[in-house]
Amino acid sequence: MSPAARTLAVVEATRFRGHDPEYHAYVQxxxxxxxxxxxxxxxxxxRLAADGGTEALLSATDRADAVVIVGGEDIAPRFYGASGGYPHESLHRKTADAAQLALVHRAIERGLPLLGICRGLQIVNVALGGTLIQDLGDSDHVRRGVPIPEVLTTHPVLLEPGSRVEELLGGPVVSVRSAHHQAVDALGEGLQVTGRAPDGHVEAIEHESAPIVAVQWHPEDPAAPAGQLAALLGALRTRTPAAAAAA
Incomplete structure (x- = not known):
């Protein structure tokens, strides 16, 4: 397969966060x-933003060989049957939410490899009818009252034996970098939990038939273990439709 045949869509909620320059800088x-x-x-x-709407995002990703949905703000509660007003609620981007949810549905329909990171995991779960714990309260998953680059914590994740993510990362326990105040509650249709934090919260999910893996942590953080992000991205490359056709 030639490099030109391998196009990866990296999809974020928005490219601009003028209301929060510190957070915006760290997202970059x-x-x-x-x-x-x-x-x-x-x-x-x-590199694409979802806040242009569903039609624009689906058009822009129509010929992508794989997709990564990255982190960002909370998903609007209406998409998982809940209400706002919860602790530490962030700005909601309903247009971006709807577009990313539609992208997950199309990925499943097409068998398109997809990796979800942090918010991306939650988008996958909500797209398939799952719900979210809206605030974890005082937990080990995020630091508060510190500069944005210091909000991530380091903790272990226990991976399900024989799962795709355990195969990729090479063992039943991995160290991760994460920052999230929400987590999976009810699991979406067709999904399996393949990783949990020591406190039991979901840290990795996979689709039972589609090539979709999602992690709640940030393998792309500069302090993440070396090779973790490359392993997850490498799995997308080897499972693209173009790679399958060339096999």
Missing amino acids: VLVGGVVRSAQADGWKVA
């Missing part, structure tokens, strides 16, 4: 890490 570090790692692996990367 994280998303930039995904882009650089993918390019180093031979991908042609299209």
Whole structure:
């Protein structure tokens, strides 16, 4: 398969966060890490924002060989049958939410490899009818009252034996970097939990038949274990439709 045939759509909620420059700057570090790692692996990367709407996002990703949905703000509660007003509620981007949810549905229909990171995991779950714990309260999953680059914590995740993510990352326990105040509650249709934090909260999910893996942590963080992001992205490359056709 030629490099030109491998296009990876890296999809974020928005490219601009003028209301929160510190957070915006750190998002650029994280998303930039995904882009650089993918390019180093031979991908042609299209970095896209979902806040242009569903039609625009589906058109822009129509010929992508794989998709990564990266982190960002909370999903609007209406998409999982809940209400706002919960602790630490962030700005909601309903247009971006709807577009990313539609992208998950199309990925499943087409058998398109998809990796979800942090918010991306929650998008996958909500797209398939799952719900979210809206706030984890005082937990080990996020630091508060510190500069944005320091909000991530380091903790272990226990992976399900024989799962795709355990195969990719090479063992039953991995160390991860994460920052999230929400988590999977009810699991979406067709999904399996393949990783949990020591406190029991969901940290990894996979689709039972579609090539979809999602993690709640940030393998793209500069302090994440070396090779973790590359392993997850490499799995997308080897499972693209173009790769299957060339096999």
